[in-house]
Amino acid sequence: MSEPPIARGFRGRKAGGPSARIPPGQHLVTDFPVLSAGPTPETDLKSWRLTLEDGESPVGEWSWAEFNALPQTELTVDIHCVTTWSKLDTNWRGVSIDTLLEAAGLAEPPAPFVLVHCDGDYTTNMPAEDLVDGKAMVATHFAGEPLDPEHGGPARLLVPRLYFWKSAKWVRRLQFIDIEQPGFWEELGYHIYGDPWREQRYAGD
Amino acid sequence: MPATDVAAPARLRWITATIRDVIDETPHVRSLVLDVPDWPGHKAGQHVDVRLTAEDGYQAQRSYSIASAPAAAAALMLTVERLDDGEVSSYLAGEARVGDRFELRGPIGGYFIWTLDLGGPLFLIAGGSGVVPLMAMLRHRAVAMSTVPATLLYSSRRADDIIYRVELDRLAGQGGGLKIVHTLTRERPAGWSGYTRRIDRAMLQNVGVAPEAQPRIFVCGPTPLVETAARDLHALGHEPHLIKTERFGPTGR
Numbered sequence: 001m002s003e004p005p006i007a008r009g010f011r012g013r014k015a016g017g018p019s020a021r022i023p024p025g026q027h028l029v030t031d032f033p034v035l036s037a038g039p040t041p042e043t044d045l046k047s048w049r050l051t052l053e054d055g056e057s058p059v060g061e062w063s064w065a066e067f068n069a070l071p072q073t074e075l076t077v078d079i080h081c082v083t084t085w086s087k088l089d090t091n092w093r094g095v096s097i098d099t100l101l102e103a104a105g106l107a108e109p110p111a112p113f114v115l116v117h118c119d120g121d122y123t124t125n126m127p128a129e130d131l132v133d134g135k136a137m138v139a140t141h142f143a144g145e146p147l148d149p150e151h152g153g154p155a156r157l158l159v160p161r162l163y164f165w166k167s168a169k170w171v172r173r174l175q176f177i178d179i180e181q182p183g184f185w186e187e188l189g190y191h192i193y194g195d196p197w198r199e200q201r202y203a204g205d
Numbered sequence: 206m207p208a209t210d211v212a213a214p215a216r217l218r219w220i221t222a223t224i225r226d227v228i229d230e231t232p233h234v235r236s237l238v239l240d241v242p243d244w245p246g247h248k249a250g251q252h253v254d255v256r257l258t259a260e261d262g263y264q265a266q267r268s269y270s271i272a273s274a275p276a277a278a279a280a281l282m283l284t285v286e287r288l289d290d291g292e293v294s295s296y297l298a299g300e301a302r303v304g305d306r307f308e309l310r311g312p313i314g315g316y317f318i319w320t321l322d323l324g325g326p327l328f329l330i331a332g333g334s335g336v337v338p339l340m341a342m343l344r345h346r347a348v349a350m351s352t353v354p355a356t357l358l359y360s361s362r363r364a365d366d367i368i369y370r371v372e373l374d375r376l377a378g379q380g381g382g383l384k385i386v387h388t389l390t391r392e393r394p395a396g397w398s399g400y401t402r403r404i405d406r407a408m409l410q411n412v413g414v415a416p417e418a419q420p421r422i423f424v425c426g427p428t429p430l431v432e433t434a435a436r437d438l439h440a441l442g443h444e445p446h447l448i449k450t451e452r453f454g455p456t457g458r
Binding site: 009084 | 216217219221254256257258259260263264265266267268292296300301302305306307308313314315316317428432435436438439445446448449450452
């Protein structure tokens with residue numbers, strides 16, 4: 001590959017710090033940007049349900065009260081958005097996917113892929129193995145406070161090992177499926193997997 | 206797999222852009238007209254990723270909306286707001302000059318786009334430099350001589366901060382169903398008879414297209430403006446699936 005052109009006079013910020021934790025092409029932020037494709041939904045907690053599905057069959061369903069009665073987990077992780085910001089040491093609380101599977105009486109994911117469904121018709125996809133063994137949760141709290149609606153409250157998926165569009169806001173349904181199916185951004189040219197460390201931003205990366 | 210109008214994914218390659226022209230739009234905003242050989246073309250509303258490389262190999266990367274109409278593929282325009290702490294924006298909207306080169310790749314984004322076959326009416330709501338992708342839509346509409354009714358409601362801090370003001374006045378003056386309404390949030394200049402407050406529900410109702418007409422709505426700007434406008438539009442009876450939003454903050458874009 002040829003050398004990239006030098007942008008004459010560009011020096012950049014070159015902030016020191018924990019660069020080993022910043023994936024290629026990312027930069028650190030300290031605030032928490034909001035990005036979503038449409039209006040923030042208004043969620044009625046009385047009718048809120050979280051559902052696990054094996055294909056088309058429900059295998060677990062929780063009301064807001066039932067969901068909050070499940071064992072809680074806390075995670076402090078770095079998050080990486082495809083729009084190139086990264087935020088370190090973010091603290092989340094919620095229910096791990098392991099706990100949800102266990103509560104549904106499942107020893108392991110019933111199928112190898114997941115299509116995540118949300119309020120506002122948003123979807124995203126990932127392999128089931130990226131959700132288990134403590135790698136992901138349905139989060140209800142950020143930095144000790146209930147999650148703001150614009151950040152995905154009342155509950156969002158948290159899959160920090162993938163670009164943050166996979167951590168779907170306003171999650172309602174995890175559908176385990178046998179054949180991988182692209183979600184909303186994945187249909188629109190974003191990477192089917194989205195590993196920040198391999199800089200998988202767009203299809204073909 | 207459902208049909209989409211997005212081409213089969215091909216790898217997005219980094220390509221070299223050369224600055225052909227620099228246009229100071231406002232005290233803080235600059236447009237760069239770029240020569241981009243082999244630009245594959247784009248749709249109004251899409252963006253590019255820009256990557257700057259320093260002499261020592263240090264690189265920084267950000268996303269910027271495309272301001273030019275799809276037909277103007279030979280001269281891609283980006284419009285960049287210089288942010289106080291903006292590592293890349295302070296270069297693109299500051300140091301960069303005609304003849305300088307940097308890399309970009311795209312076009313990116315297949316959701317916040319308007320194409321002629323999507324029709325209208327169009328209702329565009331912009332805050333600050335959020336007008337950039339919406340300008341690409343208005344330029345596309347003008348170049349294609351579309352008669353789709355279009356309304357732009359555009360919030361700026363001060364009159365000096367209105368981006369593309371001359372061109373917007375000219376486009377609106379041509380008739381053809383384009384209405385442009387400004388609001389200023391930080392000053393009321395002498396002789397200004399327009400709005401002087403933040404975009405709110407009453408303004409969206411008075412300026413905008415009625416929900417019954419099912420306008421295609423695009424909202425772009427800082428997060429608080431987008432959150433409020435999208436919620437108010439929904440409350441006014443617009444269907445959520447017709448409201449497309451794009452947000453930016455100091456670090457988002």
